[in-house]
Amino acid sequence: MPFPQLPAPLGHALTARGYEDPTPVQAAVLQPEAAGRDLVVSAQTGSGKTVAYGLALADTLLGEAETMGPAAAPLALVIAPTRELALQVHRELSWLYGPAGARVVACVGGMDPRRESRMLADGAHIVVGTPGRLRDHLERRNLDPTGLRAAVLDEADEMLDLGFREDLEFILGTTPAERRTLLFSATLPKGIVALAEAYQRDALRIAVAGETRGHADIEYRAIRILPRETELVVVNTLRLVEARTAIVFCNTRNAVRHLQAVLTERGFQAVALSGELGQGERNAALQALRDGRARVCVATDVAARGIDLPGLGLVVHAELPHDSEVLQHRSGRTGRAGRKGISVLLVPASRRRRAEELMARAGVVPIWSGPPPADEIRALDQERLLEDPLLTEEPAEEDRAMAQSLLAQRSPEDLAAALVRAYRARLPSPEEVTDPGFQTGKPAAARREEGPRVPFGASVWFRLNVGRRDNADPRRLLPMLCRRGEVTREEIGAIRIFDRETKFEIRGGAAERFAHSFGRTGSAELQVEVLPGETEVPRQRPPRRNVQRRG
Template sequence: MPFPHLPAAIARALDERGYAEPTPVQSAVLEAASEGRDLLVSAQTGSGKTVAYGLAMAGTLLGEAETLPPAGAPLALVIAPTRELALQVQRELSWLYAPAGGRVVSCVGGMDPRREARMLADGVHIVVGTPGRLRDHLERRNLHPEALRTVVLDEADEMLDLGFREDIEFILSGTPAERATFLFSATLPRDIEALAERYQRDALRLAIKSEVRGHADISYRAIRVVPREIEHVVLNVLREADAPTAIVFCNTRNAVRHLQASLTERGFSVVALSGELGQGERNAALQALRDGRARVCVATDVAARGIDLPTLSLVIHADLPHDAEVMQHRSGRTGRAGRKGVSVLLVPNARRRRAEQMLAIAKVTPEWMGPPSADEIRRLDGERMLADPLFSEPPAEEDVALAETLLAERSPAELAALLARVYRTRLPAPEDVTDPGDRGGRAVTGRAPYDPMDAERIAAMGPAVWFRLNLGRRDNADPRRLLPLLTRRGKVDREVIGAIRIFERETKFEIRGGAARQFAEAFARNGSPEIQVEALGNEGAPPPRDFKSPRATKHSRHVERGAERAPGPKPYRKGKVARAPQQG
């Protein structure tokens, strides 16, 4: 029997969920719990410990009965460090105890305490909560601990790190002495052992050696990046993987906001998770990921624990984690319950040594590589287009009739090209990025870098038309932001965009190769009407610069940050004393 010593209702829940055999931590905990002992368990995140202690308490809660008794004062209490983890545990225990008639309630900060009090008054079997909110309900006598048979401390090391020791001791001191106590922790420092000695009775210590298993379903990749191109590399990694759900981790809230806006602007469906969001906003973001309305989550380490998304197959560390443990918790969001996952670290050359040390501590050997190239992503797009279900499904009659009408007007080659264009417009355009491991510093494009001063190529593309854009330096206009905006809204390739000159209140740029009309029409149809372009023609072009000057040759695309400075004396600067000219 793969899951021994289980009540029939719990075994039925596992079978309905597709559990064929227990994980190592589940096997060890089930065997030890059958002896009726308290447990002190060290197990890695993603090892199945939530189900493990759910199974461990089943015998105590159910005994020989088929279902739980009528809901009243709680029989089990689970304490978790964060709202996300507590809500995740509540969902896991809900399906596990559903056949037994279990009622599982969460009590966490950020939710309505009056609603929680009403649910507790209506009767429950299992309560899952965060330390502060549980203590609050105990002090207000909304939560009655007299009937508790089992108490679980999940991620105990994290709770102590967050300063919840006093709350935990308050909660435990109010529970019955004859309870069973299960303490789970990724690590077992001295503080955890002291807590176990004080509140557990002859606890059996289980150290689950899950390091190999924890990494077995996660493949690690370390990608060399140029710091200023990290946003572009994130985009290319997302496009290359084409994951149903992905998480991109940043170290700060500002970085989360910035990257979310950047990816949204480029056409991704993105949500954010950070400490500045309310619980309702976090729940809405997670629900959008679960039901497929969003495919990318940009998050701080608030999402490194307690987030379990079945379709999450890609984790990107846009900022390097602070240490190996944080990296493992982040990466552990994927590769769960036997599913495969990929964890990608973006590593600037200046931080490679630190990244290697962190990976060594985590006992991880990554595959080092350069960033995905734009050409490789375009090749993958072609393969994915042919594998699209639209090509395998039989066409409807109206589709066949429309196809015959189109074939009468266009050749098969033209229609195939139009189909490819329609498919590409649904996807964010890949970026040309640099592999800093290449000593030449060439752009990783699969072809020779485009040279804007190639006279023959420019002449072959036809005459250029200058345009004015109503964004300038005061709007934080920057070439790296403007180029994706112009190519996406104008439906043109980068090669037709020539010189770009950014001024205080506007930007002037060239469109080459006779694409000006197409560009202007497409730009007007797409995107926000607040961002507008106006054709200037050659007459309205800004005067040419002396390209021999260092300022003019600073950027490879000859982007000139022009200044609309009025003639006359230099403006007064704070801290400078203006001296009047001396009279003869």
């Protein structure tokens, strides 16, 4: 449906940005029953909510006027949990209210507070900031709240999670009682409900249908991997999708640092975002992504909060998130405001069950597959070369003249081969990777209901140098064999424990991988060897007790 009647300046701004129809959250806040009221809106990141509350404030800030008038004490205050989100909101509201002559000022941690004080002293219509910095300006009397007509709390649940409740209560306590209060939150826990009841009047609650579970515009993929090939699969995934911008999530700063170095070494324009970076370094990394100098961002969850990257078409979870909410928050960086996106989880065999639980709780049904093979990427490169501007753009006369000169000295095949080499030279090489091939998509209960286990088939027997005297136990041995041998439980057959050794079978197709991997990981004290020619190892009978005969 088209946008309803809006003040002309905002309509011009939307048209200039290519907006034709509102997103669901934008349509919801523009309904007649929402006009002029306090709002509690449940909407996911990436749903177009910044523009939504910008439009919802239009009547309050502009009324019937075409322009905002001279800048003085601010009319609206927007509070966001992080510097990146606050700066993103500042950019969005600046273009939306630009035609109306609005002056939008950002006040965030990490920036020069003296410069912000001067900007506030010069007057502002809208102030956007983080809780701590806004409170600081209020306490120093740099920010005058007496003229505020509206206050917006963006991602309120995250602000409470980050411990900003006291700051929020202080800020809202300084604002006029008759102001409008708009509260936007991905979820509505008890803390948010209590905040709304304390600082809002007769608030209208809006839950945007279809956005509470996952994102409809995100395609989820789960890729089976061997743990030692994680970096190689990240490389192939980035090469397969070829998104304008991609973000790769790791769980620790060290992992971010290492993976960014690996990707840079392989030819990707990659930047890192982690908590150890200063604000200047973070801004430089984000700017490189926005202007196209970098294409890949490797980040931790905390560092990526609130960032909005243009053309972000791919999210890769190099390490599984800790819970389903983090999975959705990470994935929500893509598939924003109607654009399609892809979220890829890299899943080793030991984490399969955990990954399935995470996705089930998030309401996500993924497409399972092995890692992207190098041959598939090379075939795609051939198709992409045919669509590359090198071949599709009309050549200039100077280019044609040089081409004729080259054709007089080289064959068309030689020139085509040179073009292919030049094209490939600017691309990171795909890696040879392995599909572990473990079973996915069915919970343990469902697998038990399928009936008895199918015959194990061809297998290879191995000997392990620990036994009953070393307290060997199948419950402890099985996960160790899976982890060190990079195999699944389904690929391990019978386990026979003897006094001084243990013999076990590995499915034939996984035996070579097991033998190669076991010796490369873990303690050298545990050793395995192949038992040649053995197809079955009988269970050892319990030793007979020595009975002393009485004579």
